Amino acid sequence: MDVNTDLDTLYQELGLDRAVIDYGKKVEEGLKERFAAIDETAEFNQMKVLKAMQEARVSDIHFAATTGYGYNDIGRDTLEDVYAKTFHGESALVRPQLISGTHALHVALSGNLRPGDELLSPVGKPYDTLEEVIGIRDSVGSLKEYGVTYRQVDLLADGSFDYENIRRAINERTKLVTIQRSKGYAERPTLSVSRIGELIAFIKSIRPDVICMVDNCYGEFVERIEPTDVGADMIVGSLIKNPGGGLAPIGGYIVGRQDCIDRASYRLSAPGLGKEVGASLGLNQSFFQGLFLSPTVVAGALKGAIFAANIYECLGFAVRPDGKESRHDIIQAVTFGNPEGVIAFCEGIQAAAPVDSYVTPEPWDMPGYDAPVIMAAGAFVQGSSIELSADGPIKPPYTVFFQGGLTWYHARFGILKSLQKLMEAGIAQLPILC
C-alpha cells in the first residue's frame, strides 16, 4: 500500500521540517497537565450550555427563518433565553443586527447612558475602537457629543486596581462603569473573573446603583464562571469570537439585568419596539450550534495560545502571558523586536489556513492605526478571530498578537508553520535544551 498514513510524513508534505515537528512534540509533552485542566473546564462549560438548551426546550422549530419585522420569532427569543440561562442573567439580546463587538458595546453603553451621565473605566484605556464610541478620540456621534462625560483610572504599575483613585473618581454623575476583561492589544494583564468580582464589589460598596458592564470579548468559557456570576449587571461580546463557536457568521450579545437589556434593546431597534422586532433571517441554527460547540472550540484556542507561549519562550522571545501563567482569555502576544519577525510569523499563520493559504499577507496602512499593520486570517468568516488569526503593528517593540483556531490540531499546526517561516527567514533557531 503506498497511501501515506504517517502523520509526520503528512506534516512534512505540508512544509514542516523534521526538526520543527520534533520540537513541537517536545514542547507539547510538557503541557499535558495543563491541557487536561483545560479539557475539564471545557467539559464543565459544555454541560452548562447543554443544560441551558434543555431547560429552554430548544427544538428544531427554533431554527426556522423569519423575515421582515420578525414578530413572534420564537427561535430568536429562545436563543436569547439560552444565552440568559448559560450566563446566569435575567435577559439577553443576541442578534445578527448587532454587527460586531464594538456595535454591541455601543448599544449597551448608549442605551444605558443619558446626557449628563458619566462613564468610568477603572481598568485603564479601553479597546481601540471604543475610543471613538466614547469620544476619547473626537468622533462624530460619540457619547461625548451626546453629553456623556468619561473618566478613566489606570491600573497601578503592578497591574492591581488603584482603589483610592477609583473611589475618588466615582461621583453623583457616575452612571456606568465599564470593565474590560481581556487585555486586548494593551500591555496590562487580562483580568480573571474573580478579580472582576472584587472590583465590582468595591464599586457597589460606594455606589450600589452604578451599572457595572463587562466587555467580555475573548473571555467566554475560558473559566467556569463569567462576570455575571460575580455581580456584573451586563456582559457584552462578539459572536465572531468565542461564543459563536466559529459557526456564527455575524452577531453580538448583551446579557444581564432585565432593565439594562431592555434599555439596550430600545437603542438597537427603537423606543417602544425593543426586543419585539428583528428577524433572525435563518441564522438561528448557526447561533445555537455555535454556542453549543464554543466550549470545545475555546479549549482548542487556549491550548494553542499556551503552546505558542511555550514554543516561543523557549526560543528566547518575550511572550505575554508567559508559558506558565494561568489564562483568562485566548490572546497570546509574542515580541520579536524586529519587523521581519512579525511578518514571518503572520506568513506562517496565513500559510496554515484552510482558506486563502496561498496568499502572502503584507503590512498596510489600516484606517485608525498609527503604523502599518499586518494581518493573517484565512478564515471562513471575514475577520473572525476565534478562527486561527494573527496581527501586529509594524512598530517597536514588534509584537504579534495571535489567537484562535477552531481545533487544537489546527492551532498547533499554525504555530509550527509560523516557526518554520521564522527559521527559513533566519530569525529563529531551535534551542538545544528547553
Ligand SMILES: *Cc1c(COP(=O)(O)O)cnc(C)c1O
Ligand atoms: C474584539 C474586541 C472588541 C471589539 O469587537 P469587534 O467585533 O472587533 O468590533 C472590543 N473589546 C475587546 C476586548 C475585544 O477584544
